[in-house]
Amino acid sequence: MVNKIKLLILDFIIAGLGSCKKETNVVYEVNESTVNTFGNPKERIKTTVEFISIAYQDLFGNTISAQKLSSLSVAYTAFGDKKLIEDMIIKNFINQPNTTIPTQAVMMADKQKFISETFKKIYNRNPGEYETWFMEKEITDNASLTPKMIYYAMMTSDEYRYY
């Protein structure tokens, strides 16, 4: 397959050079690389209590009280679609005035720093280069994108269910 691509590229180059020029033996090739999934090896699914308490810690910067956890657990237990309830809990958390979610201005002032710190806080790891590029592009291209939206998207993703 690699040889076929090399030949194809060579054909285009030869055709582009035209017949009046002296033929140059140039070979372009792509470095082989192994694509890894991003992220640390997270193997364990968070329990419901872990999900709530970790989310609280991530958004408010301190440990959830036993009383608050108990109250949240009641609501959590009282409905069968846990993912739906988790979604509501996260939306309620990020709507609180005392979260540690950075402001829009902070995000725009240093996008790469915001991305890096957000990944560390939510996923407990550094972002991959592709992730940084994607997020920076999203922030740049979409003026309505807020830090709350990014937090919400990441905290309702598959990776956030694991630790």
Place this chain on the structure above:
Amino acid sequence: MNRRSFLKKSMVASAGAFAAPYILPSGRLFAATGARKVNHVVFCLFAGGVRNFESIQKAEGNLMRAMLNGNEAITADILPAMSPLPNSPLPLPLQNYGTLYKEFRYGTGPTGHYNGHTTAVTGTYTAVDLNIRDNPANPTIFEYYRKYNSTSQSALNTWWVSNSLGPYPALNYSKYPGYGAAFGANFIAPTFLISQEGYDALGNMQSFTSSEEATIKNIRNFMNLNFNKKFKDNEVGVVNETQDVKRLQDFILDKFNKAVSGQYANPWNLANGGIMTNDMYNILFAEEIIQEFKPELMVVNMQDVDICHSNFTQYCNNLRKSDYAVAHLWNTIQNTPGMANDTIMIIAPEHGRNLNPNSIVDNYGRKALDHTSDQTSREIFCMVIGPPSVVKQGQVINSIQGESIDIVPTIANILGFDTGIPNGMLSGQVLQQSFI
């Protein structure tokens, strides 16, 4: 074509010749099975344990005037403790709209709440005593319904409504291989969810516009693609379709708004709103689910009569209130387009209570009752009511007929998917005597 592929295609073709199967958008194969009697079933569990003495035998007078014929006076000594209740919203007691089994039975197994409820929703007696956080070992009626019914598999179509937590959140699906959360019911404990705690946890959500939601979805999808595992939704319970989640969240928020604005202070305009019990509120929210979603299968749990362990007189009072609530529910169903004249309601206690009392005496000098698997605690009643073209009206069966494990196959038969359930899964019988 490999062997598996060949077999799969052969089976689909064979099924097509008999039952016209079709593939739903989810990709699951459903085969149309039997004919439906009606399109909706509501199963009301008089949970907590009810003795036949106080219910159909009217030993303390007719405590269940909304359900049972007769004006027998309530025993004088406990009468002062009875809350004022309005007349039933129905022109006739419920037994006139169907068939009453006066000698139904909870056949075997401990007469405990876990066992009673598990039997009611699985159609299988269980001797397992207590592991209340565990899903039942056998498939529930909800899973049978979602796996074998022929018209819809949405979780919105099946609800398990409980007035308490404890073991009950685990009863919306089983751990039986091949069934499970993917076929489970939407469980709700409304009086816990629509509470101050629930409101604090869920009632003040950040809202996003549809455009913002699209951007969020795009970012989330990117993150998911970069992660090396796919989180399976049903690892955290029953799963609703994406389009249904918003509807459900809006439904929950609407209940919060109504609670905040005081609309649940006295929702049925009773003479004294303070007499609303958890059972009555549970029925109220079941009615709101019915009006919003028109589910095909709903099981409603009432538990307030369980106070009988310590207060016999209050047990009698709560029995009256639950009786009124069930009539209110039937009235609501008959006033809900899409459910009216197309619903069968089954009413039965999970199990009974003991012949002999314990030593606790209430303020009226009455001794309390437990439920410890004596013969009396196996004696219950059952009522099957529905449209006169389908259900025999005003029929009373006095002999010992029917038992708890018959309700699941009866529901499956009513909704036309009983022939889809593999042989040997259920040992109960369809309550054929109920139907025209």
